[in-house]
Amino acid sequence: MEDKFARVVVDLANPGIGNKFFHYRISGQQLDLIQEGARVLVPFGGRKLSGFVTGFDSSPEIEEEKIRDIINVIDPFPLLTKELIELAGWISQLYLCPLSEVLKTIVPGFYAKVKAKEITLVRIKQFGEKTLTYIQEYEKRAPKQAQVLNLIMSQGEMPLKDLLEAAETSHQTVNALEKKGLVEFYKKRIIRDPFQKKLFGLSAKLKLNIQQSQALETIKSHLYKKESDTILLHGVTGSGKTEVYLQAIEEVIKEGREALVLVPEISLTPQMVSWFRARFGSLVTVLHSKLSAGERYDQWCRILEGEIKIAVGPRSAIFAPFTNLGIIIIDEEHESTYKQEESPRYDARKVAERRSWINKCPLILGSATPSVDSYYQAASGFNVLVKIDSRVEERPLPPVNVVDLKKEIKKGNKNFLSSELYREIESSLEKKQQVILFINRRGFASFVVCKECGFVQRCPNCSITLTYHSSGDQLKCHYCHYERKVPKLCPDCQGYYIRFLGLGTQRVEREVKEKFPFARILRMDRDSTSRRHSHQEIFKSFKQGKADILIGTQMVAKGLDFPRVTLVGVIAADTALNLPDFRAGERTFQLLTQVAGRTGRSSLGGKVLIQTYCPDHYSILTAMNHDYQEFYEKEMNLRKEFGYPPYSCMLRVVFSGSDEKDLSNIAGLFKETLDSLLESDKGDILGPGPCPLSKIKGRYRWHLVLKSSDLEIISQVGQKAFEDIYSTAKGKNIRIALDVNPLNML
């Protein structure tokens, strides 16, 4: 029989650049066993490494004698489907990262030694005279053997491990019985279940209101067409999008197809998973990084075997190995967690688009505050737009009021709490209702704001807020490196500046405690939620009314339902608004709208207070009026003027190293290389300069940004420059990270 050669992508600690694979010979009886997508063990140098078979060749372009044999296949069936192999190649090309890294992300635990788990059971071989006689006969001569037999008889069968424990005996006792033909061993595969014995109850279908039904009908019509359409479901907070998802999925399951549901973060969305389990029972699984490797492996196999029809999970769940997808749903599609921050820096929304295209199934993007990019796609007619603009049971959206902090300063109040917010908290507490106080955690970036008129200095080239550096009293742009001294007086009103240095949850907690000594306060931030289930514990005790005030960061803004919350206070909207990021306005609008959505969810009603120095900023005004459309138009004008996405594509290149001089040299060299590769009218380069987060874990960080209307140009030019500079940078211990269409600019 002729030899066949497999292309194997091997796990290398440092895969370098490009899509490297190695050829291995498949010999003799392996021929039928080794299929595309199989995980195999191969010799590599002096070691044995695992890898994935991604294809075959009959005559590779290297000497055949040098090709070594595959050692063995690891799993009973291929872990990767054809679709996932194709997808991995596509991601590797688009996001400029090695194929082996993509595979590692697709099949988590790919290189770990995780396998199917089997246990050994023991059962009686023949019930009847022989066994009974044996027990009687041996009760005195070999009491352990008799006891073991009795135990198995009473149970029918038993795991070997439990049996040995119960009888306090060794393996030999059981072996002796097996030799006599009284018992036999057999193996059984065990599923490591992430839900264990948790009960979910049942949930009946809810009746949809008119807008929900219309949304469902639109989704259904696209399901039946079997076309890869993207539908943007723009539904205000509390509009019952989840019920629409559930009923659409019911339809998909009826058609014999499968469903994938992405949520921003599994630990913040426990309700979502329980709703799905309650409706669809054991057809649903979760896939996320907090599962053990074994649990993940088993859920993966159950999907491949067709036992699971619905998977719910964060970003990485987009790789669930379904082969007959009928729908993909991305809830809270505007969340930046859908983009991975380390390599491969893929965007799950783009990957979802690709999978919907391959599977000819609709993709649903749901949000109360769609990302500007997704809305642009819908507004320009590429995607379908469906709106739900009323809340369930016709509950009104909460009234939002803005407190102008400049006036507080004039009144001589230097506290975090304005007198208005103080009064509102007091009144809620008197009525035994609950309060959420929201602080933007990413308030590390310092900026200066005029305390008289609220004026904030922006970069004339990039329009982003200038960051304050106390050394030299400088203001710097972190995109283009523009800098200037802090002016003595405000150019707008001749007033004086104040430095805004961000605030922490703990400081706010202290002040609130001082003002309301009898209130019970819970804090939710990174420090208070480092343990595995601490989010749920905090949410649970707040929901049960064990606290009056919840102080928290972004985490409290997610889709949770607290019926007794009647007041949401935003301590300082400015920290979000003045991040050195061109998406700061968008993020602020989204945050304020989401956080406002946490109140007014019951008949008690609710209100929102936003404290800010910039009460006239469009992000704040439009959030106050719940006016997405107006926000979108204002935001798009700015994006257009400065050529930001969706009017351009971007490549962000981040350099990091311990020597800042080397770093700036390499960054400069990279820019020169880009310049020489780029035709002058095909794109713009911003920077290089220090990142807003200029040092992480002792390593300095610089970045530059390449903008172009053509994604292909960005990829080609970026990849080429990277290949040119790679080894020089490596020699100086400098890392270069390429981020295509980045969401994080810090």
Ligand SMILES: [Zn+2]
């Ligand atoms: Zn001013």
Ligand SMILES: [Zn+2]
């Ligand atoms: Zn600039």
